[in-house]
Amino acid sequence: MPDEQRFHFAIGSRFENIELVQVVLKDCLQRLGMDDDTQHWVDVAVREALANAIKHGNEQNPSKQVHVDLAIEASELVIRIEDEGVGFDATGLGDPLAPENLLRPNGRGIFYMKKFMDEIDYGAGPGGGTMVTLRKRVSGPKTFRHDD
Amino acid sequence: MNVNVRQRGDVTILDLKGKITIGAGDIQLRNAVQEAMNSGTKKILIDMKDVSTIDSSGIGELVSAYTTATNRGVKLKLFCLPTKVTDILTITQLITVFDVYDNEEEAVNSF
Numbered sequence: 641m642p643d644e645q646r647f648h649f650a651i652g653s654r655f656e657n658i659e660l661v662q663v664v665l666k667d668c669l670q671r672l673g674m675d676d677d678t679q680h681w682v683d684v685a686v687r688e689a690l691a692n693a694i695k696h697g698n699e700q701n702p703s704k705q706v707h708v709d710l711a712i713e714a715s716e717l718v719i720r721i722e723d724e725g726v727g728f729d730a731t732g733l734g735d736p737l738a739p740e741n742l743l744r745p746n747g748r749g750i751f752y753m754k755k756f757m758d759e760i761d762y763g764a765g766p767g768g769g770t771m772v773t774l775r776k777r778v779s780g781p782k783t784f785r786h787d788d
Numbered sequence: 789m790n791v792n793v794r795q796r797g798d799v800t801i802l803d804l805k806g807k808i809t810i811g812a813g814d815i816q817l818r819n820a821v822q823e824a825m826n827s828g829t830k831k832i833l834i835d836m837k838d839v840s841t842i843d844s845s846g847i848g849e850l851v852s853a854y855t856t857a858t859n860r861g862v863k864l865k866l867f868c869l870p871t872k873v874t875d876i877l878t879i880t881q882l883i884t885v886f887d888v889y890d891n892e893e894e895a896v897n898s899f
Contacts, residue, residue: 655811
């Protein structure tokens with residue numbers, strides 16, 4: 641895969657750094673030719689993944705980093721977000737649509753990720769933390785590179 | 789996110805502008821609703837027209853605001869929801885929980 645088709649960077653565990661990732665992500669999504677609505681929902685899904693990594697994975701410890709990898713793989717945008725926490729079991733999550741959970745103030749982040757992306761997976765990352773992989777099929781130009 | 793607070797008669801209106809997301813807009817929303825309730829108002833409207841992005845934390849704050857207000861005998865309603873805010877509330881079936889109005893007049897007159 642050409643280098644132009646992959647970005648990797650890391651941010652400190654502060655919520656304000658989510659905006660930095662969004663700047664890079666927006667540029668990538670535009671280059672891929674995604675329509676505005678799709679860009680918006682991918683943006684929200686990535687926000688949720690980053691927020692979970694910062695809040696639950698790294699427990700807002702600013703010395704711990706969140707690693708972000710953006711790539712095009714087989715006509716899919718693949719976003720991997722890995723924290724430096726102790727791991728996470730996604731199997732015990734409640735259904736946010738269940739009547740008893742409807743008015744809970746939390747528990748919707750992963751649900752939104754699943755709704756807005758084509759596929760999401762949770763697992764252990766190479767560093768031992770949690771890595772979430774978000775996939776979205778790309779119908780426009782399949783490159784991050786500028787045409788101009 | 790910016791919050792502008794204004795009164796129309798006995799109705800407190802919170803005009804929200806920008807992102808209601810984790811670590812920023814969510815806390816401002818919580819504080820604004822709390823201050824409105826502490827002022828003694830029994831009718832709160834939230835103007836969502838200029839909300840550009842909302843995440844699960846922002847949704848969580850809206851839910852908390854609604855339940856806290858209801859428990860304190862305060863009516864809290866929303867108006868002028870952008871399409872994407874409607875969509876995200878619909879996906880989690882919260883659109884049926886909130887009282888939602890198309891415009892300010894309708895919302896003010898609903899109390």
